[in-house]
Amino acid sequence: MIPMMTLNDGNTIPQLGFGVFRVETVEAERVVADAIAVGYRHIDTAAIYDNEEGVGRGLRASGVPREELFITTKLWNTDHGDTRPFSAIDASLERLGLDYVDLYLVHWPAPPQGLYLHTWQAMEHIRESGKAISIGVSNFVEPYLQEIVDLGGLFPAVNQIEVHPSFRQEELQSLSRSLGIAVEAWSPLAGGAIEADEGDMGSLIERTGKSWAQLVLRWHLDAGRIVIPKSTHRERMIANLDVFDFELDDDAVATIEKIEHPGRRGGDPHTFIARRN
Numbered sequence: 001m002i003p004m005m006t007l008n009d010g011n012t013i014p015q016l017g018f019g020v021f022r023v024e025t026v027e028a029e030r031v032v033a034d035a036i037a038v039g040y041r042h043i044d045t046a047a048i049y050d051n052e053e054g055v056g057r058g059l060r061a062s063g064v065p066r067e068e069l070f071i072t073t074k075l076w077n078t079d080h081g082d083t084r085p086f087s088a089i090d091a092s093l094e095r096l097g098l099d100y101v102d103l104y105l106v107h108w109p110a111p112p113q114g115l116y117l118h119t120w121q122a123m124e125h126i127r128e129s130g131k132a133i134s135i136g137v138s139n140f141v142e143p144y145l146q147e148i149v150d151l152g153g154l155f156p157a158v159n160q161i162e163v164h165p166s167f168r169q170e171e172l173q174s175l176s177r178s179l180g181i182a183v184e185a186w187s188p189l190a191g192g193a194i195e196a197d198e199g200d201m202g203s204l205i206e207r208t209g210k211s212w213a214q215l216v217l218r219w220h221l222d223a224g225r226i227v228i229p230k231s232t233h234r235e236r237m238i239a240n241l242d243v244f245d246f247e248l249d250d251d252a253v254a255t256i257e258k259i260e261h262p263g264r265r266g267g268d269p270h271t272f273i274a275r276r277n
């Protein structure tokens with residue numbers, strides 16, 4: 001049911017996955033097991049979410065074979081450098097209880113540290129070691145994305161960036177795609193902060209019989225983005241997967257793209273190095 005996208009390294013990723021930011025590790029086991037039970041096969045976590053152990057328990061509790069799951073985690077800002085990434089991936093795998101992740105991302109470029117190019121070269125070795133099938137970046141805007149590509153080694157498979165109707169980063173999406181890098185939208189539902197009655201959304205919801213979240217997820221998928229909505233509620237997990245039996249017409253797209261709130265939610269990649277986002 002969920003489309004698979006082929007990345008620039010030949011690996012495939014379920015286009016609709018499930019995020020676990022702000023899910024405490026004690027709750028992550030139940031949340032991840034529920035998400036897999038209702039049909040998700042792609043889970044997105046990060047070292048900084050402090051829930052990799054719970055995520056790992058949820059993966060095991062699901063009973064679904066490892067090779068049917070796609071697991072992403074991310075290297076935190078304090079683990080940039082020539083060698084720190086090697087201990088960072090080992091620690092994440094240990095917490096997750098896995099031998100490899102399907103996708104390992106540099107969480108932020110953290111330019112004030114000046115280490116992201118060193119980090120990327122270590123990421124290439126991590127891929128060679130088989131501890132990550134694919135490697136990519138997150139929150140890499142210009143010029144950092146181009147600098148990585150200019151190293152002349154592996155291109156990132158994915159750039160995971162903040163995208164939702166009121167913060168679209170269209171130029172960055174185009175640049176990523178022109179380099180063969182898949183765009184993955186974080187906070188695809190704007191962290192739940194979209195108002196169902198903004199602009200003409202109310203009448204669109206009435207006309208289609210779909211929720212604002214379903215309409216926004218369909219909008220992302222039609223644009224070719226990978227999405228990773230998060231919910232701790234099983235009924236919302238199910239609803240967020242139920243987005244493949246309808247289409248958006250031009251009016252619907254225009255209505256969604258007129259949403260103006262809440263705008264950017266996350267940090268500015270040029271300056272962001274804080275421990276938590």
Ligand code: NDP
Nearest residue numbers: 019020021044186187188189190191192213229230231232
């Ligand atoms: P989302 O855009 O996925 O929105 C999640 C929020 O929306 C939650 O509060 C959830 O509430 C609510 N929600 C979910 N489904 C529905 C629905 N159908 N109807 C109404 N409300 C709904 O936000 P996130 O910030 O969690 O982003 C998704 C994922 O992206 C993260 O979990 C993480 O994996 C990743 N991410 C990556 C970042 C990066 O820097 N690379 C930064 C931020 C996120 P409830 O849980 O109560 O159901």
